Amino acid sequence: MMKGTAKIMLSIALPMALLAATAQPAIAASKKTELLVSAAASLKDSLAEIEKGYEASHPTIDLVFNLGSSGTLQKQIEQGAPADLFLSAGQKQMDALSDAKLIDRSSLLLKNELVMVVPTDSKKAFTTVKQLADKDIETIAIGQPESVPAGQYAKETLTTRKAWDSLQSKLVYAKDVRQVLTYVETGNVDAGFVYKTDALTSKKVKVALRIIPGVHKPILYPAGIVKDTKHLKEAAAFYAYLQGSKADAIFVKYGFMLP
Numbered sequence: 605m606m607k608g609t610a611k612i613m614l615s616i617a618l619p620m621a622l623l624a625a626t627a628q629p630a631i632a633a634s635k636k637t638e639l640l641v642s643a644a645a646s647l648k649d650s651l652a653e654i655e656k657g658y659e660a661s662h663p664t665i666d667l668v669f670n671l672g673s674s675g676t677l678q679k680q681i682e683q684g685a686p687a688d689l690f691l692s693a694g695q696k697q698m699d700a701l702s703d704a705k706l707i708d709r710s711s712l713l714l715k716n717e718l719v720m721v722v723p724t725d726s727k728k729a730f731t732t733v734k735q736l737a738d739k740d741i742e743t744i745a746i747g748q749p750e751s752v753p754a755g756q757y758a759k760e761t762l763t764t765r766k767a768w769d770s771l772q773s774k775l776v777y778a779k780d781v782r783q784v785l786t787y788v789e790t791g792n793v794d795a796g797f798v799y800k801t802d803a804l805t806s807k808k809v810k811v812a813l814r815i816i817p818g819v820h821k822p823i824l825y826p827a828g829i830v831k832d833t834k835h836l837k838e839a840a841a842f843y844a845y846l847q848g849s850k851a852d853a854i855f856v857k858y859g860f861m862l863p
Contacts, residue, residue: 635664637838640686642670642677644693644825645780646716646754646799650858651691654851658842665838673780675751681706681830688833689843691825693781693799694753698826708836710828713846715861717800718757718823720813721788728794730812733765736774736795745776745787745796753823754781758797760820785809799823801859825860 643651648671655667670677670687678697681687682704691713692698701707722728728740736744747755755777762768778784781798788796789808796809803811817823827846833839845851852862 636666637664637835638666638668639688639835639838639842640668640670641689641691642681642687643691644674645671645782646693646802647691649805650855653854657850658845673747673752687830688835688839690828690830693825695824695826698828706831707828708831710826712824712863713827714825714855715863716823716825718797718815718820719800719803719811720795720797721803721809722795722812723788723791724808724810733762733813734767736767737770741794742774743776743793744771744774745778745784745793747781747784748777752780754797754799757820757823761815764819804859
């Protein structure tokens with residue numbers, strides 16, 4: 605009788621032990637802290653690589669990236685959308701949030717360069733943006749200047765070169781700099797203005813012109829911790845990591861310049 609009872613107890617204990625064992629990963633996963641990072645679309649590739657390394661060395665952190673134009677991300681944060689950190693492709697957007705007391709702290713993270721790209725099979729050679737007025741150039745893509753910093757820099761460039769007004773009928777506006785790149789890659793436009801870092805990610809475009817810095821405002825990428833973050837300690841740790849040597853090496857690999 606005792607043997608039968610022991611067998612029954614064992615048959616109950618084994619499933620319970622297995623259930624407890626399988627529950628461990630779920631419990632561990634539930635302890636992860638999700639950090640939501642609102643970041644400029646041009647940082648997509650470098651952040652994807654940083655994410656792998658950071659999560660490997662910080663197993664309790666789950667990085668989630670909300671990528672888009674800096675102006676759109678700024679408005680989302682202003683309207684109360686959740687975010688722990690903000691990585692902008694323009695100082696203007698970070699300053700606006702700082703002035704509104706929505707940023708806990710911020711610092712300059714990176715610099716970039718504006719270039720004009722064309723499809724790789726384009727036969728057109730450029731020495732100046734004024735050539736965009738030529739009849740064989742029908743469409744030019746830029747980011748929306750009001751919300752996309754790359755579009756703002758492109759507008760400043762064309763305005764400085766006194767070409768903005770004459771090119772209005774040719775301009776195709778994009779929601780962010782990566783959409784500009786896609787338009788050029790697919791041949792939907794003849795040329796487009798993107799960052800050097802974006803151009804380096806694609807084999808379907810080539811740099812037709814490098815834009816000298818003096819014709820537009822400096823291209824600065826500040827990083828900031830959002831004041832309403834519910835994970836200040838974890839956000840501060842990732843903020844510091846982004847300014848460290850490991851992240852620096854990755855950013856430089858993707859063509860960014862350090863401040």
